[in-house]
Amino acid sequence: MIEVALGIDIGGTNTVFGCIDKSGKCVLTGSLPTQKHADIEDYLNDLFADIESAVEQSSEKLQIIGVGIGAPNASFYTGTIENASNLRWKGSVPLVELVKKRIDVPVVITNDANAAAMGEKLFGAAKGMNNFMVITLGTGLGSGIVVNGDLLYGKDGFAGEVGHMIVRASGRECGCGRKGCLETYVSATGVKRTVYKLLARHMGDSELRDIPFSQLTAKMVAEAANRGDLVAKETFTYTAKMLGEVLANVVAVTSPEAIFLFGGLTKAGDMLFKPVAETLEDQLLSIYKGKIQVLESGLSDNAAVLGAAALIWNKK
């Protein structure tokens, strides 16, 4: 019998689950589409049928000691998902309560970036760190902040929305209804928008001129940059500098020892990390200079599920 935490990552497209033992080993994993069910009860029925079947088929007997869930707009305190724009279930969804009806163990929910931060602390590159931050760079920009060894949830469980710091007054339109939020610049989507801004500004050739906006991906931009495309290269410099500038301001609030970058965009490697670290260092208040590392996440496969499960193992 192995004790495991069940980690569930509810993404806009897929839901991934896994059973994680205390050492961070992923014992089993599975997934299903998130958007198939209009009704949350139907979704959970399918999800838990899949989980039960996977657990039964496992070669080792598993005891699930708790369920950790990472989800968009999730509140740790209320156990609810609140008006998540990229999910079909609208309003306030009492997810913890609904899960507890299906499995009688401790159930914890938080947003995916907070889960990633706890995963980094327990199983990744932030072991032994009590003050650090994880920035997740996907379609949007998420942030999970650990202070004094614990996740910073804030009053309502919604702390860590660095992606919605306004960095340009009257800047780019954001999905949140406001303008100029960091994630409209620093994210996979932000990279696309910057490409088009720069294509408009410059006269020179760029292979990106042949790709329609709807088909362009941040990966294509990174590949073009690696082939020397000037617009693609400038896009990454622009993105990284803006991130570095904002991180210098966030450091003035939370004073972490390290900032981890996580997610698809980090595959750009040095093209992203180097100007982020340089801009950050340049912009830091002197008392912080030379003290803040910008690091790659130490989680690779199953990162989201590891993070979700870490919410449970952290309390053991």
Add this chain to the structure above:
Amino acid sequence: MIEVALGIDIGGTNTVFGCIDKSGKCVLTGSLPTQKHADIEDYLNDLFADIESAVEQSSEKLQIIGVGIGAPNASFYTGTIENASNLRWKGSVPLVELVKKRIDVPVVITNDANAAAMGEKLFGAAKGMNNFMVITLGTGLGSGIVVNGDLLYGKDGFAGEVGHMIVRASGRECGCGRKGCLETYVSATGVKRTVYKLLARHMGDSELRDIPFSQLTAKMVAEAANRGDLVAKETFTYTAKMLGEVLANVVAVTSPEAIFLFGGLTKAGDMLFKPVAETLEDQLLSIYKGKIQVLESGLSDNAAVLGAAALIWNKK
């Protein structure tokens, strides 16, 4: 015999001390000039001679159970003051060690804004709050942030430098050596600078045109605004709006339930508080809207000393 915590506030001009009982009552108080002594040992000798004499003369017998100190650039973790620009003692001053030589009780040091935040929590308007922030508006702008019920110190004990968030790229020169820091706009000094900016921009009459920069105070600006002076009024609106905007971004990081404004500038009252609260509310991400109060500090007399003493009482 009454148990008291000795609170010491080391300001650029004066050092104020006081003995505070568990209820927050100030049993005795005293002060001496901070800058009289070039040598820190001489300063501490004089300070503790004054304290001992005051304690001896007290009508009640006092037992000092600990010493809390608020000082500029103070690190909670190392117990040192690091390169404080407005003090005569340069480099790294091991203040906790030097104080412990003089009185053998627990000694805690932090910056004055952190002390103010802890004072607010124990003795002021933040009783029962576990996630809030105090912004001190004096010559500069300080910030003390409480999360999960504890001060946010960060890795090196230097968290909470909201005054040094850069809010305007290539903006006003700051004493920290950089440009565009919040405190160059939002502080007593920032108010003066804004007056001169607006006097340059506008053509209209203003009583402030008769006052040289070196003699102008934020108090004069507030008084002029109360008399209807347009430049003075616009100065406060400009200052408050900028503070509201930045606070909206800080909320996205820490998600507090309330933000307390503290210090000389808050005497401007509604002229400051109203546009701060309005701009904050307007700029907030929807999940925070309607949830963040902007409040006056509940500490009045001896606030700095109460805050310093609260560092000790908080741990009892």
